[in-house]
Amino acid sequence: MTRPRIVQVVAALGVAVLLAPLIASCSGDADEGANQGAGEGEPAPGVTDTTVVVGTHHPLTGPAAAGYASISAATSAYFAYLNDNGGVNGRSIEYIVKDDGYNPATTQSVVRELVLEDRVFAVLNGLGTAPHSAVLDFLDENEVPDLFVASGSPIFNQPEKYPWTFGFNADYTAEAKALATYAQEQHPGATACLLGQDDDLGEDFGTGLRSVLGDDGLASEQSYTTSNPDVSAQVAAMKQAGCEVVFLAAINAFSALAVGTAAKLGYQPQWLSSSVGGDYGTVSQYLGENAALLEGFVSANYLPSHFSETDEWTTLFRQINDEYNDGAPFDGNTVYGMSVGYLFAEALANAGGTPTRQGIVDAVTSGDLRGNGVVPLALSTSNNGAYQGVQVTVVAGGVQEYVGDPYTAEQGDGPVAPYTGGPVALEDDGVPTS
Numbered sequence: 001m002t003r004p005r006i007v008q009v010v011a012a013l014g015v016a017v018l019l020a021p022l023i024a025s026c027s028g029d030a031d032e033g034a035n036q037g038a039g040e041g042e043p044a045p046g047v048t049d050t051t052v053v054v055g056t057h058h059p060l061t062g063p064a065a066a067g068y069a070s071i072s073a074a075t076s077a078y079f080a081y082l083n084d085n086g087g088v089n090g091r092s093i094e095y096i097v098k099d100d101g102y103n104p105a106t107t108q109s110v111v112r113e114l115v116l117e118d119r120v121f122a123v124l125n126g127l128g129t130a131p132h133s134a135v136l137d138f139l140d141e142n143e144v145p146d147l148f149v150a151s152g153s154p155i156f157n158q159p160e161k162y163p164w165t166f167g168f169n170a171d172y173t174a175e176a177k178a179l180a181t182y183a184q185e186q187h188p189g190a191t192a193c194l195l196g197q198d199d200d201l202g203e204d205f206g207t208g209l210r211s212v213l214g215d216d217g218l219a220s221e222q223s224y225t226t227s228n229p230d231v232s233a234q235v236a237a238m239k240q241a242g243c244e245v246v247f248l249a250a251i252n253a254f255s256a257l258a259v260g261t262a263a264k265l266g267y268q269p270q271w272l273s274s275s276v277g278g279d280y281g282t283v284s285q286y287l288g289e290n291a292a293l294l295e296g297f298v299s300a301n302y303l304p305s306h307f308s309e310t311d312e313w314t315t316l317f318r319q320i321n322d323e324y325n326d327g328a329p330f331d332g333n334t335v336y337g338m339s340v341g342y343l344f345a346e347a348l349a350n351a352g353g354t355p356t357r358q359g360i361v362d363a364v365t366s367g368d369l370r371g372n373g374v375v376p377l378a379l380s381t382s383n384n385g386a387y388q389g390v391q392v393t394v395v396a397g398g399v400q401e402y403v404g405d406p407y408t409a410e411q412g413d414g415p416v417a418p419y420t421g422g423p424v425a426l427e428d429d430g431v432p433t434s
Contacts (some may be wrong), residue, residue: 044356046121052348052355053094054124055114057107057131058150060099063226067252067282068127070328071150072097074337075125077324078317078430082341085431088348089355096120102127104134111135115144122147122360125168125340129153129200140164145357147347147364148340148386152276153200154411157385164357166364166379168340170275170302170387172201174409176208176247178390179272179300181407181416183245184212187270191219193243195234195258197250198223205249205274211413219243224254231261239267248273256286259293273299275390280400281306281331291398299400300390302373304423306335307399312426313339313372320430332400342430343371343386349432374423375406383411389419 046053058072059065076095083092096118098110107126114120115138122145126132129151136155139146140162148168149156152175156167183192194209196202202223210217220241222234235258238246246262246269248255255277262268277283278299284291304313317338321330328334348355350363363369364379371377375389389408393400405418 043354044121045119047091047355050091051094052088052091053096053118053120054122054344055096055098055111055118055120056124056126057098057100057110057114057135058125058127059102059131060097062101062103063253064102064128064251066286067277067279068150068333070331070333071125071127071337071340073325073328074317074321074334075341076337077320077328078338078341079345080324081320082345082431085429088345088432089353089434091348093345093348095124100131102131104131107131107134108138111138115139115142121145121355121357122344124148124344125150125337127151129155132156136162136165143357145360145364147360148343150340151200152274152385153204154385155200157383157411159382159384162384164361165384167385168343168387170300170390171385171409171411172204172249172274172276173208173211174388174411175274175300175390176205176249177212177409177416178407179247179274179298179392180209180212180217182298182392182404183247183270183272187245190244190270191242192217192245192247193220193222193238193241193269194218194247195222195224195231195238195250195254196248197254198225201274201276202249205247208409209247212416224250226251226254229253229257231257232265234258235261235265235267238269239265243269245270245272248277250274250277252277252279252282253286256283259283259297260287260290263290263293271297273297275300275302278393279332280393280395280398281329282333284398294395295397297395297400299393301332301393301402302375302387302390302406303332303335303339304372304374305393305400305402306330306332307401311423313430316426316430339372342432343369346370346432349434352434370424372424372426374402375408375419376421376424385411 100107127150146165152169152172308314351360378388391406
């Protein structure tokens, strides 16, 4: 089988600088050579008669690695399966993964390598709001398809400013609006608080909450930084404020930290988490023997549940994981990584027999892609975000399952509405065709 390759570029920087202020783009002009060979009638960079080369940056090391390093391995496993089944329009996908340690400065370095040295066709699923923000201008200036960023920040959904960039995750604001609506339905009149990361994740999530709960709907808004693994003061403040419902806009490690810290303080609110830090398998690993604290934990998701015994996507991904992913645990990150790979393959198939960079962007915005979510894709000529809705999950007996109907939420202050159209069905054994 043809296996994509993973390249590690390890950041030799401490935890304290991982979320340092964003560093300006390296160049005001497109770098010479980045788009050579992309002229009319000529092959696009990274494309041959038999292969398409794509690349990404992910935290394979550092404090974010424990929660997210398995995503790119799952994408790689899906591509290996795809390649063994004929690839896309006769081409195998070569996937280069470079480690940026979740550090924006290192992200700049490795993405420049991907574009200028490895000459990738596209960057796929670059992870993290702060790291990927540092390369937005560089990728746009060089007209590199910047596909399905691993973030729900609205910064990656700006069609007019960044026409080459497309988000993958559910929009943070839409996700918050859906969770706030669910909280109002299940816990009417409850006092609510927010613990959020001190970046776009926390800020955008808070905006979504307030659009549903009102400007005074949060009794306390607390933030944390990943450089300080102590949230005692924040949790104590929420307890003091009498918060019965606590929304979490946090990465997995800090979701676990918040739940564990609250337990030590004798505080047991109802937790409602963003999908970013709501994967039960990952959060429970952080909590270890205290994983029972997650009973009743509410989160959001928009992809097939890795716990499902009947979902066809989950069944396929579990089989791929067993055969191609070196015995890795099967969890929400696995489903996420393979879903990203599938959506890229679907876009590539729709880009035609001789794919170009503009051609795959046209395919993504065509409205013809279906993905594999529990809500429809929102991608269009005016929307560069993949998912604009979520479904609520609840942990019961150590199993994280969907409850009720999904919610869709329009951008900004748009309304939240239930979606009853059903999830996307599996077709062609997960191997897209044109």
